[in-house]
Amino acid sequence: MDLLVINARLITVPAGTDDPGYIERGWMRVEDGRIVALGAGDPPATAAGEVLDVAGAFVAPGFVSSHSHLFTSGLRGLGVADTLYGWCDSMLGMTAHATAEDIYWSTLHGALDFLANGVTTAYNFTDPLQAWESMVDGRREGTAPLREPAYHTRQADGCLDAGIRFVDSIGMDATAGTDEEIFARFEAAVAHTRAMDPAYALGASIMGQVQWSPRPDAAEIEVEAMRRFGVTNQAHFLESPEAVPLQQSKFRMYADAGALGPDMMFGHFIQTTPEIIAEAAAGGASMSWQPASNGRLASGVALVPEMIERGMKVGMGLDDQACTDVSDPWQNMRMGIVMQRARTKDPLSMMPERVLRLHTLGSAEIMGVADRVGSLEVGKYADFVVVDPRRPDVGPLWHPVRSYVLACGLRNLTRVYVGGELVSEGGVSTNPRAAEASARLHDSLPRVAERLGRHPH
Structure with a gap:
């Protein structure tokens, strides 16, 4: 699936520099799970399968x-x-x-x-x-x-x-x-x-x-x-x-x-x-x-x-x-x-x-995998997080990257993407096995503990 991300506070973390690669209002285009282009301002007028307008949220590497x-x-x-x-x-x-x-x-x-x-x-x-x-x-x-x-x-x-x-x-x-x-x-x-x-x-x-x-x-x-x-x-x-x-x-x-x-x-x-x-x-x-x-x-x-x-x-x-x-x-x-x-x-x-x-x-x-993941750069997998500094509001972004690290957190994390595909929204997995994984975990490990006489209850 092709995806165009717009109106993003992009943090790209590019290779070869200590600069965090911050773009105040940026965009990123994803095709076949990889980043094919990104930049500042408005994207070039080309067709896109899905447009994700993050309305000023941070978009940073997973x-x-x-x-x-x-x-x-x-x-x-x-x-x-x-x-x-x-x-x-x-x-x-x-x-x-x-x-x-x-x-x-x-x-x-x-x-x-x-x-x-x-x-x-x-x-x-x-x-x-x-x-x-x-x-x-x-x-x-x-x-x-x-x-x-x-x-x-x-x-x-x-x-x-x-x-x-x-x-x-x-x-x-x-x-x-x-x-x-x-x-x-x-x-x-x-x-x-x-x-x-x-x-x-x-x-x-x-x-x-x-x-x-x-x-x-x-x-x-x-x-x-x-x-x-x-x-x-x-x-x-x-x-x-x-x-x-x-x-x-x-x-x-x-x-x-x-x-x-x-x-x-x-x-x-x-x-x-x-x-x-x-x-x-x-x-x-x-x-x-x-x-x-x-x-x-x-x-x-x-x-x-x-x-x-x-x-x-x-x-x-x-x-x-x-x-x-x-x-x-x-x-x-x-x-x-x-x-x-x-x-x-x-x-x-x-x-x-x-x-x-x-x-x-x-x-x-x-x-040994930096050629594929770890930053938002052309050619790498489109693995990224969407972090909204207004939900809840962390205040003015005097230094956006520092606020991203110091003032944001899981409470601000709205979406997670792997290869341009949504895998979690609001902390809830999109994986069809998620509910069964939770049920199995709550069933199997306590039974192991009970057999050992170590159950905490």
Whole structure:
């Protein structure tokens, strides 16, 4: 379907500049799901299938979450008194007993929740085939039995059926089986994702597990998979405030294995040292920043301005609904701003324009998908949000982009589009599976909890 958007306060976030690309009264033309033209003032007089007059509302890129766990959508409010590993026990202790169909509906629900909140692309960590085990001395035993392969593939199916664009992040479960069995299992999962519609399944990646793996060669296994199958890698790394020296010592495993490069992302990357930041930046690795999650789990504050100063590329993620509770990208941006300013006592350390770029194009860049998403530019997918600063009224727009970041939010989000198609209006999904996803989620997860004797009621 062709679409012409008019009378928009356009925020384009173009590549190659720090300018947010603001156009006070702009237009954008969409054909076959992609942006074919945009500009200021009135559009050229050509035919259009549908005209969307946003009457002065903001039109901005859909948010990109560079670190997400969409299967956790039914697990909000758990582990509130815990840091990372205790919270994982409370949450993943339940999904350890979920079925492939349970996890499908949970993922679908989570993806629809992201879309309703303006997040149109996600790097999605799937729940691994090997169920969660409690951490002991900073590692897992890695002895839990494997679940059926469908447990992973149904999570990818849930993303596709929701209509969110995603990079599928797959755990290698490197303690289960021989090395060739591990590679074969991973290859099959990658093949399933790559057989999907490439407009939505944007790529496959490794869920890096060196942080908690008992294998001393876990980094080498991951690097071999990166090279053998042409995939990226994002590792949860240096996140929790516990056992920091042990965590930091594992950085050498990735460095010595040759992992540092543009295909290597570090998720969280909080408990760093100047030397670790310098080496990661010099090697070309990037990081994904989750301020709302880091605050919720008392993990700390990542040294993001210092990393950017060193030349590291940085994206932003919402992590998961179980540790941000409301998957709100505006809340995430504002938390990022206030955390950094409180830490540095310097307002210039994190400005609204920068944090908006990190949560859109910056995330797309570290995920390797910036040629398709992350900004409103000709040739890219027409993934955008419509945000009305008069519903409710946020007051005069003295600096429109700063008001968009600081004063707007989910209350102002009226519509979300993916590929020029309306996917959510007023927070209500247009997806025909949405009602069933909600019903299934409310039915299946409490039954799992009751079997475990952990139901909160």
